[in-house]
Amino acid sequence: MKKxxxxxxxxxxxxxxVVFAYIQMSGNPFEKNRxxxxxxxxxDQAYPDMDxxxxxxxxxxxxxxxxxxxxMETEAIGVETAYEYNVSAIEPYEILGDTIHFSKIDKEASxxxxxEAEQYILALLQKKVPEVGRVAxxxxxxxxxxEEWTPQTKTPKSILVMLEIExxxxxxxxxxxxxxxxxxxxxxxxxxxxLAEVGYHSVVDGEEIYDYTSFTPEQELTIDDVx
Numbered sequence: 001m002k003k004x005x006x007x008x009x010x011x012x013x014x015x016x017x018v019v020f021a022y023i024q025m026s027g028n029p030f031e032k033n034r035x036x037x038x039x040x041x042x043x044d045q046a047y048p049d050m051d052x053x054x055x056x057x058x059x060x061x062x063x064x065x066x067x068x069x070x071x072m073e074t075e076a077i078g079v080e081t082a083y084e085y086n087v088s089a090i091e092p093y094e095i096l097g098d099t100i101h102f103s104k105i106d107k108e109a110s111x112x113x114x115x116e117a118e119q120y121i122l123a124l125l126q127k128k129v130p131e132v133g134r135v136a137x138x139x140x141x142x143x144x145x146x147e148e149w150t151p152q153t154k155t156p157k158s159i160l161v162m163l164e165i166e167x168x169x170x171x172x173x174x175x176x177x178x179x180x181x182x183x184x185x186x187x188x189x190x191x192x193x194x195l196a197e198v199g200y201h202s203v204v205d206g207e208e209i210y211d212y213t214s215f216t217p218e219q220e221l222t223i224d225d226v227x
Contacts, residue, residue, distance in 0.1 A: 031089045032058055035067045038093035039085055043071065047100065065089040066096060073100070101156060104142045113139045116149035121161060124189060128181050134164040151189040158194035161186065167200040167211060172226045175200055179213040180221050187217055 036054060043052060051074040059068040071083045083103065086096040114137050122135040138160045139149065147153075163182065170178075179198050186193060200211040213226050 028089070031093075032060070032067055034091070035087040035089055035093045036069065039069055039071075039087050039095060042095045046098065050100075060089070061086070071100075101140070104156075105140045106142055106144050109144045110140045113141060113145065113149040113153065117153075117159070120149065120151075121186070121191070125163070125182055125185055128185055129165075129178050131165045131178065132163055132182070133166060136162040151191045155192065158192045161191070161193045161196040163196065163198045165198060165200050167202040170200065172223060175211065175213060175226050176221060176223055179215065179226070183215055183217070183219075183221065193217065 036058070039054065043050065053072045053074070055070040055072065058070075060066075061068065065088065066086045067089055069085045069087060071085055073081045073083065075081060083099040085099055088094045088096060117137045117139050118135045121137065122132065125132045125135070139153075139155055140157065140159075141155055145153075165178070167175075175198075182196065182198060186196060195214060195216055197212060197214045200213075202209050202211075211227060213221070215221055215225065219225075
């Protein structure tokens with residue numbers, strides 16, 4: 001009787017070990033389903049008119065805890081394009097890069113429009129905040145465009161605006177006021193940005209240090225946003 005109990009316990013431990021090893025290598029089925037739902041929500045919001053299908057199986061990257069799904073886009077009768085999407089296996093199941101968007105970017109046109117956007121925004125901001133020393137943007141377009149960038153230029157995604165200012169003796173209160181003015185100027189031109197980051201640069205004992213303020217168009221900035 002004791003032997004049967006021992007054998008039964010050994011069998012249970014072996015089964016548990018196999019199941020654990022399977023989950024470690026293939027991912028938790030529950031988490032896989034949640035990750036798939038997250039990807040579906042993202043695709044429906046980003047590409048509401050796209051006809052697509054997510055393959056049922058998904059590769060699991062156990063080293064970085066991600067699921068890789070294959071998304072099949074149907075563009076015409078009999079014409080399909082495959083896109084690989086990585087989704088975090090940990091809540092909130094973040095989409096790690098928009099593969100469809102990246103595949104459609106016209107790099108040459110985007111580079112040209114980025115240069116124009118950076119020059120425009122720098123000139124705009126320096127009128128009210130002359131301390132702004134550098135501007136960088138991530139304008140991305142799909143089709144080659146000959147026209148110059150303006151605040152009315154339509155892009156598939158809102159842009160990120162990154163700024164650099166020499167901190168010097170600026171206090172946090174002064175940095176806050178500058179950031180508020182920058183936000184006001186960007187909004188006055190209706191520039192389609194999702195986030196602006198202001199980096200205040202200084203050098204202490206030979207080491208470069210940055211204090212940051214970041215904000216969205218609608219955000220009400222406070223002193224706690226200066227970090």
